[in-house]
Amino acid sequence: MADGMTTWAEVAADQGTEVHASAQWADLARGEAGGFATSRSCPGLEYGQVSDGEFIGPGAAALADVLLAHTSTPVDLVLGLWEGNGSLSVGVDSVAGVGAGGQGDFVGHPLGNSAAEALRTGEGLLSVIGGYRRYLLxxxxxxxxxxxxxxxRADLPGEGVRLWPNLAWPPDRAWTMATEIDDCWTLVAGSWDLIRALCSHPDLEALPIRPDAELGPFSDSVNGRSPSV
Structure with a gap:
């Protein structure tokens, strides 16, 4: 196991734990929830999970490619971005606005402007679980x-800000993708053909899971910790 990105399967092999559909990072890695764990096979090496609510690496592009191949409207999607993400209101340094004195003119990120307007008017927001979460659509x-x-990019000024969508779906409702901001995994609901394609993709760690499966912080009954930990 070397420095850089690794997989849950490699971490489980190192720690003597098991990857399964309801696995939780802290249980599988034998570390702190959301924190780092120490490798058993490589002294001095630590590994930690990707930030909750994120999806990075080659798997993100692979997931997108599979999803887009399983809808009749691949160029017409709805993305949902959690309203509390700081990147929605970030100020970015516009290269075109740097003056002769070397002082950059900070411009509001266009997405931030959209979010502020949506929050002010309530339009363009999706509220779920009785308002527990709201998403900019x-x-x-x-x-x-x-x-x-x-x-x-050409259509928006300023420096790039990476922001993985928390929700995504096409108008034909062929699938729905959700990455909850407080969790370390992404869920996809769709046809069996889609699920098989995801689970067999070499760049994805994906497993089928029942719709009623428990995914709370202490739901890992295979590798599980005590709730007192």
Whole structure:
């Protein structure tokens, strides 16, 4: 196991634990929830999970490609971005706004402006679980699901800000993707053909899971910790 990105399967092999559909990072890695764990086979090596609510690495693009191949509207998607994400209101340094004195003019990120307007008017927001979560809804032609960088491209000024969508679905409702901000995994609901394609993709660690499966912090009954830990 070397420095850089690794897989849950490699971590489980190192720690003597098991990858399964309801696995939780802290149980599988024998570390702190959301924190780092020490390798058993490589002294001095530590590994930690990707930040909750994120999806990085080759798996993100692979997931997008599989999803887009399983809808009749791959260039017409809806993305949902959690309203509390700091990147929605970030100020970015506009290269075009750097003056002769070397002082950059900070411009509001276009997505941040959209979010502020949506929060003010309530339009363009999806509220779920009785208002427990609210998401800014944004149309997408598939390009931001593949490469979720906002700004730093021809259509938006400023430097790029990577922001993985927390929700995504096409109008034909062929599937729904959800990455909860407080969890370390992404869920996809769809046809069996889609699930098989995801689970067999070489760049994805994906397992089928029952719709009623328990996914709480102490739901890992295979590798599980005591709730007192």
């Amino acid at each position: 944004v149309g997408d032609d598939g390009s931001r699901l593949r490469d979720p960088v906002w700004g730093g």
